[in-house]
Structure formats: C-alpha cells, structure tokens
Amino acid sequence: MPVRGAALPYATCPYCQTLILHDARGVEEVGKVAVLPFDVSPIQLGTVLRPGDQRLTVVGRVRWAWSGGSWNEWLAQADDGTPCWLGEAAGLYMLTVEAQQWLDLPELRDFVAGGPIAPGLAVQLGARRLVASDIKEVECLGSEGDLPLPTQVGTRMASIDFRGTEGEVLSLQRDGRGASAWFGASWDLAGLRATNLRAIAGWTLPKDLQ
Amino acid sequence: MTAARAITCPACGGTIEVRAAGFSVNLACVHCGSLLDVSRPEVVLIERHAEAARAYALPLGTRGVLYGDEWAVVGATLRSDGEASWQEFLLFNPYRGYRWLVLFEGDWQFGTPLTDRPQGDGVRIVWRGEGYAAVSDPTVTTNQAVAGEFYWRLAAGDTAQCTLFERGDEVLSRECTADEENWTHLVPLPGALIAEAFGPAPTQPGRRRSAPQGFSAAGAKPQRETGDRDDLVWMFGLATITAIVALFAMVLLAGPVSVVTGRIQVPVGSRTQPERIGTITVTRPYQFVTITADTDNFHNRWVDLDYSLVDRATQQSTDAYGLVEYYTGTDSDGAWSEGSHRTETMISRVPRGTYDVYVGAEAHGWPSDPVQTPDAWYGTETISVKIDARTGAMSWGMWVTLLLGLLAWPGLILWWRNREDD
Numbered sequence: 001m002p003v004r005g006a007a008l009p010y011a012t013c014p015y016c017q018t019l020i021l022h023d024a025r026g027v028e029e030v031g032k033v034a035v036l037p038f039d040v041s042p043i044q045l046g047t048v049l050r051p052g053d054q055r056l057t058v059v060g061r062v063r064w065a066w067s068g069g070s071w072n073e074w075l076a077q078a079d080d081g082t083p084c085w086l087g088e089a090a091g092l093y094m095l096t097v098e099a100q101q102w103l104d105l106p107e108l109r110d111f112v113a114g115g116p117i118a119p120g121l122a123v124q125l126g127a128r129r130l131v132a133s134d135i136k137e138v139e140c141l142g143s144e145g146d147l148p149l150p151t152q153v154g155t156r157m158a159s160i161d162f163r164g165t166e167g168e169v170l171s172l173q174r175d176g177r178g179a180s181a182w183f184g185a186s187w188d189l190a191g192l193r194a195t196n197l198r199a200i201a202g203w204t205l206p207k208d209l210q
Numbered sequence: 211m212t213a214a215r216a217i218t219c220p221a222c223g224g225t226i227e228v229r230a231a232g233f234s235v236n237l238a239c240v241h242c243g244s245l246l247d248v249s250r251p252e253v254v255l256i257e258r259h260a261e262a263a264r265a266y267a268l269p270l271g272t273r274g275v276l277y278g279d280e281w282a283v284v285g286a287t288l289r290s291d292g293e294a295s296w297q298e299f300l301l302f303n304p305y306r307g308y309r310w311l312v313l314f315e316g317d318w319q320f321g322t323p324l325t326d327r328p329q330g331d332g333v334r335i336v337w338r339g340e341g342y343a344a345v346s347d348p349t350v351t352t353n354q355a356v357a358g359e360f361y362w363r364l365a366a367g368d369t370a371q372c373t374l375f376e377r378g379d380e381v382l383s384r385e386c387t388a389d390e391e392n393w394t395h396l397v398p399l400p401g402a403l404i405a406e407a408f409g410p411a412p413t414q415p416g417r418r419r420s421a422p423q424g425f426s427a428a429g430a431k432p433q434r435e436t437g438d439r440d441d442l443v444w445m446f447g448l449a450t451i452t453a454i455v456a457l458f459a460m461v462l463l464a465g466p467v468s469v470v471t472g473r474i475q476v477p478v479g480s481r482t483q484p485e486r487i488g489t490i491t492v493t494r495p496y497q498f499v500t501i502t503a504d505t506d507n508f509h510n511r512w513v514d515l516d517y518s519l520v521d522r523a524t525q526q527s528t529d530a531y532g533l534v535e536y537y538t539g540t541d542s543d544g545a546w547s548e549g550s551h552r553t554e555t556m557i558s559r560v561p562r563g564t565y566d567v568y569v570g571a572e573a574h575g576w577p578s579d580p581v582q583t584p585d586a587w588y589g590t591e592t593i594s595v596k597i598d599a600r601t602g603a604m605s606w607g608m609w610v611t612l613l614l615g616l617l618a619w620p621g622l623i624l625w626w627r628n629r630e631d632d
Contacts, residue, residue: 038215038232039231040231040233040304042305070249090308090361091302091303133390165326165329203280203305
C-alpha cells in the first residue's frame with residue numbers, strides 16, 4: 001500500500017478499509033473506516049488544481065455529515081507539501097490553507113477553549129469582516145487516501161464557517177485534539193483550472209476542464 | 211449506465227434515481243410524492259404522500275444544452291407569493307454545479323447562484339460594480355409543491371422572504387430563510403431556446419426536427435422533402451395573420467381613452483407625500499392604465515414613484531411602482547451612461563370606475579445624496595416629474611412579444627436550413 005505524504009500520518013487502505021497510522025515509531029492499525037457512499041463528485045485522488053500560480057494535487061478525502069446533509073473535504077497538497085482543504089458543497093468549492101494565527105483573535109478564545117460560537121458573530125481579519133454563517137456539529141462518514149487526521153466511523157468535530165462578502169471564508173474546526181483555523185476563498189472548477197477529473201458515466205467532461 | 215444512484219422509495223416501493231448523488235439531501239418521490247432524506251446511505255422517509263408528482267413544464271430527468279453546457283433537470287417546485295404562482299427548476303451538471311430555470315407567466319429566466327454578496331441597503335444595491343434597484347418590498351414566497359431532488363432540506367410549505375432587484379432585464383434575487391440568505395443572478399432566456407434545448411413541452415406532439423445529415427462523398431446537398439418547406443410558408447403565413455388579428459383585437463379591447471397630466475416637484479434626498487394629479491375614468495369592465503413619468507435632465511439621481519389609483523366609489527386603491535434613473539461616469543472603457551429620464555408603468559385589469567390618480571415620490575443621489583447647502587438663490591435641488599396617466603392604452607410590448615413568439619419557431623427553422631445549406 002503506497003503511503004504518499006509523511007506529513008499525513010493517516011492512510012486508508014483502499015482494499016480492506018483499515019485506517020493506518022504511520023509515524024517515526026512505525027506503522028499501526030487504528031481501526032476501520034466506512035466505505036464512502038456513491039456520489040457524482042468530479043474530483044478524485046490525483047486531480048490537479050491550479051488556482052492562481054499554485055499547483056495542488058488531491059491526495060485524500062473525508063466525507064462529513066451533519067443533520068442537514070453531507071459533503072466532501074478533499075485534501076490537496078501543494079508541490080512544497082503545504083496542505084489545503086477543498087470543501088465541496090452544492091457544486092461550489094472552498095479552498096483554504098491553514099491560518100492558525102486567527103485563533104488568537106479575542107472573539108475566538110472562547111471557541112478554542114471549548115465554548116460555542118453564536119451565529120452572526122463577526123470577526124475582523126485585517127481589512128475583511130467575516131460573519132459566522134454556518135455552525136455545525138459534524139460526524140465522519142468515511143475517508144480515502146492520505147490524511148492528517150484519524151477518520152474512524154463516529155469521529156466528531158465542531159465545524160464553523162465565517163464568510164465575507166466576496167466569498168472569502170474562515171473555517172474553524174475543533175475536535176478532541178484541539179482547534180485549527182483555515183482561510184481561503186470560493187471557487188468553481190473552471191476557476192481552479194482542474195485537470196485529471198473523474199470521468200462520470202453519462203456526462204461529457206467540458207472542454208475547458210480536459 | 212448513467213451515473214445515478216438507484217434507491218427504493220420506502221413509502222411506495224418504486225425505484226427512483228438520485229441524479230446528483232452525494233449532493234442531494236431531500237427527494238420527493240416521482241411515484242407517490244413522499245418526501246425522502248437521501249443524504250445518508252440509508253434512505254429515510256420524512257413525510258408520506260400518496261399522489262404522483264404534478265405536471266411541470268420540464269419533466270424531471272430531461273437534459274438540455276444551455277450556454278454550451280449540458281444540464282439535467284433534477285428538481286422542480288411550484289412557488290407562489292399569494293398573487294402569482296410560477297415554476298422553478300433545479301438544473302445540475304456534476305462539473306458545473308447547480309443552476310436555476312424560472313418559468314413565470316410564460317417567460318423563462320436562467321439563474322446562477324452567487325458566492326459573493328451584493329452590497330447596499332434594501333432599496334439600491336451594488337454587485338460587481340453595477341447598481342440594481344429593488345422592484346418591490348420583500349414578499350413571502352411559499353413552495354406549494356416540490357418534486358425531485360434538492361441540495362437542501364426543501365419541503366412543500368416552506369417559505370422564504372424574497373426581494374428582487376433589477377438592472378435592465380437582469381435581476382438579482384435575494385431569498386432569506388430563518389438561517390440562510392441566498393442570492394441568485396437571473397437573466398432572461400427566450401422560450402424558443404428552452405424548447406430547442408429541452409425539447410417541446412410534453413403535452414405538445416413532438417415536431418420532427420431535421421435529422422443530422424451525413425457527409426456524402428460526392429458533396430451533394432442532402433435531399434429534403436418538399437412538404438417541410440411548405441410547412442414553413444404556412445407557419446409564416448399563419449403567424450402574420452394571427453399577429454394582425456391580435457392587433458385589431460387589442461385595439462378593440464383597449465377601449466376609449468381618458469387622459470390626465472400633471473407635474474410634481476421632488477426634492478433630492480427626501481420623499482413627497484402622495485399628491486393628486488387628477489381623475490381618469492375606466493368605461494369598460496376592465497382596461498389597461500398606463501402611467502408615464504418624464505423628467506428633466508439629471509445625472510446620477512434616481513426617483514422612486516409610487517402610483518395609486520383610488521376608486522371614488524369604494525376608496526379601494528390599486529398601487530403600482532415606477533423608477534426613473536440615470537447615471538453617468540467614466541471608467542477604463544471611457545465615458546458611460548445608463549438608465550433613462552422616462553419610464554412607463556402599465557397597470558392591467560383596472561375595473562370600471564372613476565379613479566383619483568395619486569403620485570408620491572422619493573429622489574436620491576447616487577452613490578449618495580448631494581450635500582445640501584442652504585442657498586438663497588437656488589434653494590434645494592429638485593427634480594420635476596411630468597406625469598401622464600391614461601386609460602385605453604395598447605400594450606405594444608405584449609404585441610411585440612406575441613410577434614416574436616409567433617415568428618421564433620419558423621425563423622429558427624429558416625436560419626437552421628440556411629446554415630445547413632451553406
């Protein structure tokens with residue numbers, strides 16, 4: 001079983017759905033991961049994204065569910081190893097990179113300590129003002145590929161999105177291991193200049209995405 | 211095989227395709243109308259129904275090409291704001307995401323969901339550098355029926371606060387529910403294009419379209435039956451006769467003309483109380499009333515006009531709304547201007563009676579009101595608006611629309627044939 005990124009210590013075996021932790025101490029079996037439900041996402045492991053002058057390769061996916069539905073978070077790695085999350089919902093994409101510095105904002109201290117966030121809470125990130133618009137308790141439905149976090153069935157976390165007026169997003173996550181902050185923007189596939197997309201039976205891959 | 215997930219309806223046992231598997235959350239069964247939760251691998255019944263989906267203008271699952279991309283109709287909903295009802299269709303392409311088709315009183319619009327939010331107050335907003343003006347106050351819109359699949363928990367009976375903002379024939383629609391605010395950009399789409407993309411409506415017999423012609427080695431032009439060409443002449447002839455008959459009928463129906471004119475002065479930066487312009491009389495059971503507002507030259511100002519026709523006998527008021535706006539400026543492309551100093555508002559189906567015409571107005575500067583300096587000579591800036599209200603108007607717009615509708619099909623066929631012949 002190939003293990004792609006050393007910074008991504010968790011890998012899902014595509015044959016037996018076992019989640020494996022590999023680090024300096026060796027390789028360890030963590031548990032079982034659920035089979036991902038069928039979906040018609042155009043992204044797959046190996047899809048290449050070129051937002052701006054970057055080049056990112058998709059190496060893993062987690063499917064999260066909340067009371068109102070479920071969605072994919074694809075892990076994309078830049079050529080220098082920087083991890084990015086590509087959130088996929090309703091055919092639109094949110095591409096974010098880690099931005100731990102925003103966890104120091106006074107408005108977010110309570111969240112980092114384990115407290116809740118009220119809908120409508122506004123935070124000022126430099127010149128941008130973002131508002132908490134999406135507050136969810138989420139549960140892992142399954143995973144594939146290489147990931148920085150364990151994704152056994154029943155893994156839970158708090159997921160909060162703050163949005164700006166131009167599609168900017170600050171995404172906060174908190175699980176048993178602590179809180180993390182990710183900042184980015186909204187995209188469509190054409191804007192991401194995605195290639196090596198999944199071929200979906202019955203649909204033609206648009207020319208600009210080939 | 212198509213990329214759809216097949217499920218079994220837990221209410222009626224029928225097989226249903228989930229066309230946007232992984233994105234769809236709620237699904238109304240095409241067989242029994244029951245509402246299902248399809249967000250998880252296990253399908254859960256939300257609400258049991260026992261009637262099949264009503265007939266929509268576009269059947270679920272139909273595919274068509276619009277703006278160069280193929281779209282599948284995955285959801286349909288019948289909506290109402292209490293006065294009118296219309297159909298909305300959710301389109302899906304796995305590589306492009308979701309779009310909307312709206313069918314309102316025979317007119318089609320194509321909608322794209324926005325990720326960036328327009329800026330401004332409830333009256334005038336700016337999106338990607340362009341100004342849009344509110345057409346109405348927020349109205350409560352109810353989903354009376356739903357069919358097919360949606361990427362959020364849509365159910366019959368759901369309501370949303372909707373506001374429309376216009377700029378020419380482009381519309382921005384804002385929909386607010388308890389916990390979400392969604393914006394959609396809508397552009398008009400000719401009905402002929404919808405018919406071309408999705409095929410004729412299911413109730414009409416399918417018209418044979420000329421099949422794709424293969425290349426012949428000799429380069430000879432493909433043969434065509436002469437019957438087709440005769441059809442085309444007939445179609446043009448029938449369209450012309452219908453248009454002329456409609457014109458006579460409209461003139462006849464428009465009825466006698468009663469006119470009143472007046473002028474109001476609107477200070478910029480404030481609003482005026484409704485002012486009585488005069489009286490008009492509707493002598494037929496129903497007539498059109500047209501109100502035209504004509505203004506002075508001004509730049510970067512907009513005037514909201516509230517019209518009320520108050521029936522003398524019942525004191526019932528029929529309200530309408532007009533907007534005059536004109537903006538100029540320069541950008542990287544040079545000087546630009548948009549808007550007009552004149553606007554025409556048509557009120558349909560005004561019942562027989564004598565009406566007092568009242569006009570209230572509000573004028574503002576763009577992007578902000580001018581600073582008012584007390585000036586003994588000139589006073590505050592005002593915009594003078596000439597109002598003309600008349601009955602017995604002819605809806606030329608309606609006739610032109612009819613004409614376009616009548617000529618669209620034969621015209622399209624003619625163009626298609628010419629293109630084939632080239």
